[in-house]
Each structure stands twice: as structure tokens, then as C-alpha cells.
Amino acid sequence: MNLRAITFGVCLILLMHKANAQCGETGTTLLIETEASLLELAGCDTIYGSLHIHQWDISDVDALSSLQFVEGDLILEENISLLNIEGLSALTHIGGNLELISNFTLASLNGLQNLVYVGGDLRLDGNITLEEIDALSGVTHVGGDIRVMENHVLQNLHGLSGISAVEGNLILNEQNLILNSLQGLSNVTSVGGALFISLPALLSLDGLQNLTWVGGDLEIRDMVLLANVNPLESLISIGGTLTIAQNSSMVHINGLYSLESVGQNLSIHNNTALGTCCGVLPVIEEDGVFGTVMLNLNGNGCNTIEEIALDCAELIGEHSLPELTVVVNQHQKHVRVTCTEDGVYRLWSADGRIHETGKVNKGEQQIIQLPSAGIFGVTMVTQDVALTRKVAIL
Known part of the structure; x- marks a missing residue:
């Protein structure tokens, strides 16, 4: 390698170092x-x-x-x-x-x-x-x-x-x-x-x-x-x-x-x-x-x-009472509701809106179609008590 090439290489390195220094460290x-x-x-x-x-x-x-x-x-x-x-x-x-x-x-x-x-x-x-x-x-x-x-x-x-x-x-x-x-x-x-x-x-x-x-x-x-x-x-x-x-x-x-x-x-x-x-x-x-x-x-x-x-x-009702059963079907996006007493149900969303109401007879099954994915509540009002279950549709 001749002197000219070495000199050029050194100058190039110095120029690159100067450029990098200008752009911080x-x-x-x-x-x-x-x-x-x-x-x-x-x-x-x-x-x-x-x-x-x-x-x-x-x-x-x-x-x-x-x-x-x-x-x-x-x-x-x-x-x-x-x-x-x-x-x-x-x-x-x-x-x-x-x-x-x-x-x-x-x-x-x-x-x-x-x-x-x-x-x-x-x-x-x-x-x-x-x-x-x-x-x-x-x-x-x-x-x-x-x-x-x-x-x-x-x-x-x-x-x-x-x-x-x-x-x-x-x-x-x-x-x-x-x-x-x-x-x-x-x-x-x-x-x-x-x-x-x-x-x-x-x-x-x-x-x-x-x-x-x-x-x-x-x-x-x-x-x-x-x-x-x-x-x-x-x-x-x-x-x-x-x-x-x-x-x-x-x-x-x-x-x-x-x-x-x-x-x-x-x-x-x-x-x-x-x-x-x-x-x-x-x-x-x-x-x-x-x-x-x-x-x-x-x-x-x-x-x-x-x-x-x-x-x-x-x-809200009493969450721990067993009289209300709500089974979720994720594929069909509905719930099956049964109750051990006659009652009226309400389907509501997490913002408090009521989407559906209806009657359920003692021991009978009611299928409720849910309007969308999300969190919903099913409240059953019987003669003596209001019962609620929360469900999630994914």
C-alpha cells in the first residue's frame, strides 16, 4: 500500500469521526x-x-x-x-x-x-x-x-x-x-x-x-x-x-x-x-x-x-341465591334462563340500558338472544326477590 492510499484512508477516517461527532455521541x-x-x-x-x-x-x-x-x-x-x-x-x-x-x-x-x-x-x-x-x-x-x-x-x-x-x-x-x-x-x-x-x-x-x-x-x-x-x-x-x-x-x-x-x-x-x-x-x-x-x-x-x-x-339482587340459572352459549350468542319461581326477566347491558323484558314460568327454560358481544346482566324479578347474574359474550 503506497503512502498516498494510507494518507487518503486516514483522512477519510478523520472526516467520518468529525461527521459522527457533529451528530452526537x-x-x-x-x-x-x-x-x-x-x-x-x-x-x-x-x-x-x-x-x-x-x-x-x-x-x-x-x-x-x-x-x-x-x-x-x-x-x-x-x-x-x-x-x-x-x-x-x-x-x-x-x-x-x-x-x-x-x-x-x-x-x-x-x-x-x-x-x-x-x-x-x-x-x-x-x-x-x-x-x-x-x-x-x-x-x-x-x-x-x-x-x-x-x-x-x-x-x-x-x-x-x-x-x-x-x-x-x-x-x-x-x-x-x-x-x-x-x-x-x-x-x-x-x-x-x-x-x-x-x-x-x-x-x-x-x-x-x-x-x-x-x-x-x-x-x-x-x-x-x-x-x-x-x-x-x-x-x-x-x-x-x-x-x-x-x-x-x-x-x-x-x-x-x-x-x-x-x-x-x-x-x-x-x-x-x-x-x-x-x-x-x-x-x-x-x-x-x-x-x-x-x-x-x-x-x-x-x-x-x-x-x-x-x-x-x-x-342487582342477591348474587348468592341459587334460584336463577343462566347458561351462556357463546357460539349462538344467547343465554338459557331458568328459575325455580315464576318471574319477569330483564336483559340489561353494563351501561344500564334495558334491551329485553319477558316472562319466565317456574321450571321452564327461556332463550334470550344477546344483541352483541359484551357484558350483560339478567335480572329475574319474582314475587319476593330480584335475582341477577352477569354474563360475558366474547
């Missing part, structure tokens, strides 16, 4: 605080380590138009003149967190349409002009928490429609002042950590109808317009504490009929209009609450277990 953070330092990243398709852009007068990130992969975190924080992030249109993968914090002039996340993977947390916090996050709809995996907080004009969560499982906590706080829809969460079936919802403009929990499991606490509080929790009819298990508090318009929580287990406490308090708590009676009576049941300062009927049982006697 594993385990370190590139802090961008000037326009000039941002321009130095032009041409980088990968950031080795994390990238933190914290610059008062930057208006765009067009210099990052080649960026496809961030090994660590991508943080855009306190960029008060940032108008758009369309320069991130090639980005597909973030190994760590994606954090957009206090970017006071950013109205959308256009530019993140090709992002599919976030290995850590997704945090949207204090972006007071952020109206929509639709550009995140291609994201199918978030490995940590999802936190949406203090985005004053954010209207919906449609950009989270690709998420089926939240690995960490899901936090939606009260400073999202006009956020009035959870429909973007309609594919979420599980939350590995806590689920905290406190949104003053929210009318309904529609969007949570497929949620079956919360690994940590579930807290629903301080929502002045929310009347019920009907969309939680698929929820079976809560690993931590269930708290429903200070929801001044809530009148019933019948949507929790399917709940089988609460790993810690059950706390329902300061819901002044709440008068029907039948939805939590099964999990209480069947010893599904592994901590303390705390009920106080609700409307009449929801302040003691005895009040709930008395108020719901006609609907």
Missing part, C-alpha cells in the same frame, strides 16, 4: 441553544445520544430535514418563537423520550407524520397554542408514560389513535382547558401504570370503551360536566386505587359493572349529585377490593355500602 446530550449550532446538524440522519433544542428565537427546525433516528431523547423546550417542526418529516424512530414543553407559538405537530416509535415517554406539556396532535397518528409504540398537560387550546387526542397499550402512566390534567374528547384513545386496551383524568370540558369518557386493565391507580376527578362512566364497561381490573372524586354532575357509575378487582383502595367522595353506585356493588360484595372502601360526601345512596346495597336491591 452515545450517552451524551447535544444542547442546541443557537441557530448556528442547529445548522451544524444539517445532514445528520442519526443523532447518537440525545438532542435538546432550547432556543429563544428559533422559528423552525428545517436543518434537521435528514434526521431519521434519535438514539436517546428528543426534547424541544421553551422555544418561544417556534412556529413549526416540519423539518422533522424524515424522523421515524426515537429511542428515548419525546418531549415538547412550553413551545408557546407551536400550533400543530405537523412534521412528525412518519414517526412510528417512541421508546420512552411522550410528554406534551405547556404548549399553550397547540391545537391538535394529528401528526402523531402513525405512532404505534410508546414505551413509557404519556403525559398531556397544560395545553390550553388542545381540542382532542386523535393523534394517539395508533396506540393500543400504554406501557406507563397516562396523565391528562385539568389545564387542558378545552380538551373535550378522548376518542383518540379508542384502541387502548391497557394502561400499565396509573390513569389520571381531570379535564374540565369533558362530557363523556367515550374513547375508553376498549380499556380492560389499569395496572396502577385510576383517578377520575374534578370534571364538572361528566355525568357517568358508561364507556368503562369493559374495565375488569385496577391494580392500584380507584378514586372518583369531585365530579359535581356525575349521577351514576353503573358503567363499572364489569369490574372484578381493585388491588388497593376504592374511594368515591365529594360527588354531590351521585346517587346511584350500583356499578361498584359487585366488586365490593365479592371481596374484589383488596384495600379499604371509602364512601363519603356523595348524594344520597352512595355514602355507605349499606346505602348502595339497599338502593340497588331491585337491579
Whole structure:
């Protein structure tokens, strides 16, 4: 090998090292605080380590138009003149967190349409002009928490429609002042950590109808317009504490009929209009609450277990009585009902709606066709008692 070839090889290695150094190093953070330092990243398709852009007068990130992969975190924080992030249109993968914090002039996340993977947390916090996050709809995996907080004009969560499982906590706080829809969460079936919802403009929990499991606490509080929790009819298990508090318009929580287990406490308090708590009676009576049941300062009927049982006697009945037999046929999607006394049956769904009523004679069999998959109750009212059985059609 001649000297010229050796010299060329050494120069090439040095140039590659310089290029890689400009694009960061594993385990370190590139802090961008000037326009000039941002321009130095032009041409980088990968950031080795994390990238933190914290610059008062930057208006765009067009210099990052080649960026496809961030090994660590991508943080855009306190960029008060940032108008758009369309320069991130090639980005597909973030190994760590994606954090957009206090970017006071950013109205959308256009530019993140090709992002599919976030290995850590997704945090949207204090972006007071952020109206929509639709550009995140291609994201199918978030490995940590999802936190949406203090985005004053954010209207919906449609950009989270690709998420089926939240690995960490899901936090939606009260400073999202006009956020009035959870429909973007309609594919979420599980939350590995806590689920905290406190949104003053929210009318309904529609969007949570497929949620079956919360690994940590579930807290629903301080929502002045929310009347019920009907969309939680698929929820079976809560690993931590269930708290429903200070929801001044809530009148019933019948949507929790399917709940089988609460790993810690059950706390329902300061819901002044709440008068029907039948939805939590099964999990209480069947010893599904592994901590303390705390009920106080609700409307009449929801302040003691005895009040709930008395108020719901006609609907729920005595679960342990053997007179009512309900056999499920999953293939035909119907149930066969027999009773040792004459009575009138009601078929109802977990949201409290009555789907069918009819008469059953003593010892005779009645076949009831179910309208769809889901959780249903069959209540038999005899001369002396109301009996209920829950069934699930898969």
C-alpha cells in the first residue's frame, strides 16, 4: 500500500469521526441553544445520544430535514418563537423520550407524520397554542408514560389513535382547558401504570370503551360536566386505587359493572349529585377490593355500602341465591334462563340500558338472544326477590 492510499484512508477516517461527532455521541446530550449550532446538524440522519433544542428565537427546525433516528431523547423546550417542526418529516424512530414543553407559538405537530416509535415517554406539556396532535397518528409504540398537560387550546387526542397499550402512566390534567374528547384513545386496551383524568370540558369518557386493565391507580376527578362512566364497561381490573372524586354532575357509575378487582383502595367522595353506585356493588360484595372502601360526601345512596346495597336491591339482587340459572352459549350468542319461581326477566347491558323484558314460568327454560358481544346482566324479578347474574359474550 503506497503512502498516498494510507494518507487518503486516514483522512477519510478523520472526516467520518468529525461527521459522527457533529451528530452526537452515545450517552451524551447535544444542547442546541443557537441557530448556528442547529445548522451544524444539517445532514445528520442519526443523532447518537440525545438532542435538546432550547432556543429563544428559533422559528423552525428545517436543518434537521435528514434526521431519521434519535438514539436517546428528543426534547424541544421553551422555544418561544417556534412556529413549526416540519423539518422533522424524515424522523421515524426515537429511542428515548419525546418531549415538547412550553413551545408557546407551536400550533400543530405537523412534521412528525412518519414517526412510528417512541421508546420512552411522550410528554406534551405547556404548549399553550397547540391545537391538535394529528401528526402523531402513525405512532404505534410508546414505551413509557404519556403525559398531556397544560395545553390550553388542545381540542382532542386523535393523534394517539395508533396506540393500543400504554406501557406507563397516562396523565391528562385539568389545564387542558378545552380538551373535550378522548376518542383518540379508542384502541387502548391497557394502561400499565396509573390513569389520571381531570379535564374540565369533558362530557363523556367515550374513547375508553376498549380499556380492560389499569395496572396502577385510576383517578377520575374534578370534571364538572361528566355525568357517568358508561364507556368503562369493559374495565375488569385496577391494580392500584380507584378514586372518583369531585365530579359535581356525575349521577351514576353503573358503567363499572364489569369490574372484578381493585388491588388497593376504592374511594368515591365529594360527588354531590351521585346517587346511584350500583356499578361498584359487585366488586365490593365479592371481596374484589383488596384495600379499604371509602364512601363519603356523595348524594344520597352512595355514602355507605349499606346505602348502595339497599338502593340497588331491585337491579342487582342477591348474587348468592341459587334460584336463577343462566347458561351462556357463546357460539349462538344467547343465554338459557331458568328459575325455580315464576318471574319477569330483564336483559340489561353494563351501561344500564334495558334491551329485553319477558316472562319466565317456574321450571321452564327461556332463550334470550344477546344483541352483541359484551357484558350483560339478567335480572329475574319474582314475587319476593330480584335475582341477577352477569354474563360475558366474547
